[in-house]
Amino acid sequence: MKNIRVCYFAMFREHAGLAEELLPLDVDTTADVFAATRHRHGSSEPLGHCKVAVNDVMADWDSPVNDGDTVLLFPPVAGG
Amino acid sequence: MVRITAEPIDPQLLRETLFDATAGGYTSFEGWVRNHNEGRDVERLEYEAYEPLAISEGEKIIAEANNRFPFVKAAFVHRTGLLEIGECAVWVGVAARHRDEAFKACRYIIDELKVRLPVWKKEHYVDGDSGWVNCERCSRSSGVSMSSAAAAKSSD
Helix, strand or coil: CEEEEEEECHHHHHHHCCCEEEEEECCCEHHHHHHHCHHHHCCCCCHHHCEEEECCEEECCCCECCCCCEEEEECCCCCC | CEEEECCCCCHHHHHHCCCCCCCCEEEEEEEECCCEECCEEEEEEEEEECHHHHHHHHHHHHHHHHHHCCCCEEEEEEECEEEECCCEEEEEEEEECCHHHHHHHHHHHHHHHHHHCCEEEEEEECCCCEEECCCCCCCCCCCCHHHHHHHHHHCC
């Protein structure tokens, strides 16, 4: 188990009803975190439509996640 | 310069920040809030950004634009918060020695920021409903995309 701080944004935050939480998770990658928190963000968007960051650095969905990391889950962006 | 702000954008003031004696051309793009989208009447928009990464990703985009289309100065500003119809949601400005680089760099910056910046847009409709743009499947409780990822995980 790793202690991971998970942050939800926009639609994900509204669905989760919270902006962030500290969770003990059995995960290796950012994709694992997305899957493990599905009951929170409620998303069935393809992963390729969403983005992820680890400790304030943009990451990929196969990026490793370590104990103490902060994982930011971004729904599909829509700037401009 | 990249800025994320909850204050109104003033393109005239921003334009002056790009003045340079070596620049012979200036191009700008303003994104405005329009009153409709995909057949629905829009009353206002609400933008949310994750500022630390919006700024770092924005600075990367500007550096990439400068590598491809060398300019003298470039900047963009993106709004957050509630915006009314006609308000400026994003401003991009590029000053370059010649017009070609100014046009191309400006186009590159707006195109990239729309797909890369951690910014989200919620439409508030005239009928009282609201919805996040590009997020049609964000809150369905069932789907296949992640269950297949979870299956891949459990098999290794």
